[in-house]
Amino acid sequence: MKRIMLIVSYNGANYCGWQKQNNAISIEEVINTKLKELLKEDICVIGASRTDAGVHAKGNVAVFDTETTIPPEKIAYALNARLPQDIRIQESREVRADFHPRYDKNNKKYSYRILNTKINVPIYNEYTMHASNYLDIELMKNAAQYIVGEHDFKSFCAANTGVKTTVREVYSLEITKNNNDIITIEITGNGFLYNMVRIIVGTLIQVGTGKIKPEYVAEIIAAKDRSKAGPTAKAKGLTLEEIYY
């Protein structure tokens, strides 16, 4: 018996998210089905991040146990031959038998992409959120410094998720804009609460439009009250970039 780790990338547009739900196709389910076909074993992958409907990934992580004699590194190629084009395995390799993608200590990097043009540009539609009001990224960078560090992020957590603690550490939050008017927000931390990245982005957008001042983000954090922060930004702008163990 071997435990195999997969690095999984996908376009979340056509899925109900990572995890199986009634009446909709999940990424997990598609991978299980194709692994079963390939390996002739019943497979249930364990995912590192149960991304929501519409959220994308470059490097989500999943593991499963198998008796297969296929060399671990070859599984990625064999599986890609069966998977739809919107799910691609970047890598497959053997890990220790007790490696767990959620319980093993890890850091995550997310990116959020905002197309900031008066009118939407359809080629970027699948992986950017469109914001038609001009966003001042200098104001947003200024606000970002209040978010970096160890804080109680209760204000940036969707209500009633039942986690033990809402304290998390954000290591970095970088904001850049390219010459196609796409603003990329890259955020790295030791753990993220449910919808935390999307609520941070929704708040930074309010800063960028001038609706709230950068300094007010410190007050939002101190309030530990979800209603003080901005709205949850759309799923399709979010990409889980990488998980570091």
Place this chain on the structure above:
Amino acid sequence: MKRIMLIVSYNGANYCGWQKQNNAISIEEVINTKLKELLKEDICVIGASRTDAGVHAKGNVAVFDTETTIPPEKIAYALNARLPQDIRIQESREVRADFHPRYDKNNKKYSYRILNTKINVPIYNEYTMHASNYLDIELMKNAAQYIVGEHDFKSFCAANTGVKTTVREVYSLEITKNNNDIITIEITGNGFLYNMVRIIVGTLIQVGTGKIKPEYVAEIIAAKDRSKAGPTAKAKGLTLEEIYY
């Protein structure tokens, strides 16, 4: 009667191209239908570039004549409210009555995007071509200098298009790579033959992989023979960026 110019952007993935064809939906047709609904007149737009199936645009140009009293600049907004999300009008304005988007002198800028990673990354799938072999962009830049300038581009033209002359001038050809491993080839010129950009890209890819030497591009041009150049690169990597009048 007024002549209105539209700047049209679209994701070409779900269309048979700009121009109407049997048994498939064209971009032109969707715009005509929605203009007819909006203006209560029979409208037939004239497009600047009849992009192929799967090719995208940020700034294609179309004109039509109308008796409407809607202010020209407002037509873009009213039309966007009716169009599908994968077609967006960036701008509408009145132009002189004899302005013709194809016959008026113009320069065009195209971009071609190649995702150069071992395994495809699905979020970029709709507007990049995936190349799994490493492409050396220094070699490609070296080859590009033979393409810039006025040349007979017969070798880079799909056969039998019946044009009067295959001489065109390429003003610039820039190649850059971003930190997501997307190579962007930007090419500007006074006119492009059928499939010319895609054949240039197919040839530059052969240079980038080392299959042909950069200097050989000069021989391909001199040969005036389509069979000497590389294959036609996939439609989905190509975007018509802008038309300058």
